[in-house]
Amino acid sequence: MFLAAFWLNGQSVEPGKRRFDALCAGCHGADGTGNTPAGKSLKVRDLHLSDVQGQSDAQLLNTISNGKGKMPGEGERTAEKVRWNFVSLVRSFAKKGAGEKAKSESSQN
Ligand code: HEC
Numbered sequence: 272m273f274l275a276a277f278w279l280n281g282q283s284v285e286p287g288k289r290r291f292d293a294l295c296a297g298c299h300g301a302d303g304t305g306n307t308p309a310g311k312s313l314k315v316r317d318l319h320l321s322d323v324q325g326q327s328d329a330q331l332l333n334t335i336s337n338g339k340g341k342m343p344g345e346g347e348r349t350a351e352k353v354r355w356n357f358v359s360l361v362r363s364f365a366k367k368g369a370g371e372k373a374k375s376e377s378s379q380n
Contacts, residue, residue: 287356294345295357303364313341324365331358 292301298309303318305311316323323331335354338344345354 287353287360290349290353291357291360294349298342303361315342318361318364323361328358328362331361 291299297307298305298313298315299318300306300310305315305317318324326334332354334342335357336344336346336351345357
């Protein structure tokens with residue numbers, strides 16, 4: 272049971288995390304706060320915020336697949352399964368409770 276739970280958790284977040292670090296973190300930051308030079312210049316929203324977390328999974332998947340504003344879509348080069356991993360990962364930011372800290376940091380800028 273323990274192994275199965277571990278495997279499931281690993282499946283839902285970890286593969287996405289490695290790709291997130293490679294493909295998304297340049298703009299969104301490894302922690303999703305967008306606190307990177309590119310993130311600041313493109314004004315990416317902190318992925319912890321309720322503006323983002325309040326969107327449906329389908330909306331997040333759509334942004335990740337087709338892009339939005341200055342964000343390039345991943346639909347051409349990643350499988351749908353991988354893009355769902357990104358959705359889970361974006362959701363996982365909300366659960367870490369780093370949002371409040373990130374919010375107060377960004378409001379000081
Ligand atoms: C070139 C920089 C860049 C890269 C790379 C990038 N994004 Fe974005 N992302 C943005 C910008 C800019 C926005 C805000 C778009 C807008 O609202 O106009 C955004 C928005 C989003 C949103 C919606 C949040 C919102 O504000 O509504 C999600 C979810 C997201 N990105 C996830 C990802 C994921 C997952 C990846 C990697 C597969 C990724 N992004 C890669 C720049 C980037």
